[in-house]
Amino acid sequence: MTAPAELDAAGITDPALRAAYTTCRELNARHGRTYFLATRLLPRERRPAVHALYGFARYADEIVDDLGDGRPVVEKAARLDALALELDRALDGALDRAVPGGAMGHPVLAALADTARRYDIDTRYFRDFLVSMRMDTTVTDYATFEDLAVYVHGSAAVIGLQMLPVLGTTVPRADAEPAAAALGEAFQITNFLRDVGEDLDRGRVYLPAAELAAFGVDRQLLTWCRRTRRPDPRVRRALAHLVAHTRAIYRRAAPGVGMLEPASRACVSCAFALYRGILDEIEAADHHVLHRRVTVPARRRAAVALPCLARAIVARTRG
Known part of the structure; x- marks a missing residue:
């Protein structure tokens, strides 16, 4: 099933949001082979949300590892702190106004905020995740x-x-x-x-x-x-x-x-x-x-x- 069909099934119509979810799907397909294979077994309308959750985790992890190797610890920590602020803004924008795509920002965060709103996911889980990513810097x-x-x-x-x-x-x-x-x-x-x-x-x-x-x-x-x-x-x-x-x-x-x-x-x-x-x-x-x-x-x-x-x-x- 193609990505557009999954987005159609999930009722995701906003063009910017569709692009954001597609970015997450590509991250999942490229880096999470086992996870991506398993996700294909879900009903198509649920797959975009899983891609969004994986995309956020991968994006944060890249700051610590793939994109951050060889960089000073203080730089990695600063980028994670900036991500935490972006996350708060994205979640507040999407959750408070309950408007799909209410906070575009980085595409991964836009898809994540939309998924949190759609499925009423406790946002403390995302913040707890960033706490652990911050631990990786020290x-x-x-x-x-x-x-x-x-x-x-x-x-x-x-x-x-x-x-x-x-x-x-x-x-x-x-x-x-x-x-x-x-x-x-x-x-x-x-x-x-x-x-x-x-x-x-x-x-x-x-x-x-x-x-x-x-x-x-x-x-x-x-x-x-x-x-x-x-x-x-x-x-x-x-x-x-x-x-x-x-x-x-x-x-x-x-x-x-x-x-x-x-x-x-x-x-x-x-x-x-x-x-x-x-x-x-x-x-x-x-x-x-x-x-x-x-x-x-x-x-x-x-x-x-x-x-x-x-x-x-x-x-x-x-x-």
């Missing part, structure tokens, strides 16, 4: 899971909470929120495990130091493994422990899929299986992943996506 490691939880709440748990109004639930939203937050957390820690080498290159270690130290691992050893591309049994045991920890979070999140509206379940089931599949790939590599970024092979992605697509079609037909 915090380079985390002592314990408790310390990491502050970051993960804003960078990931709130993403699941933002998505709930778009996906819809068959139970009171408050009942579905713990599982939605857990799924965001599971996705984020999966990313930490997959990207541990790349994060090291940026000067960060998201894996809690206490968990690593229990296996005799520290930043110096991780850096050595990254540089030499040599495996180390201590690192393998530490990562195996953290993979098991992450699988437990997926188990906490799993009941939430059944709480979603039937039309949304296939999308989340697909994302759930594909992200959890990254853990399988880490294990298949015997946890020797510091020198490369593991991915789910295209054949497996298709094997996961096709049954989900069939379920999505059935759900839409029944709907």
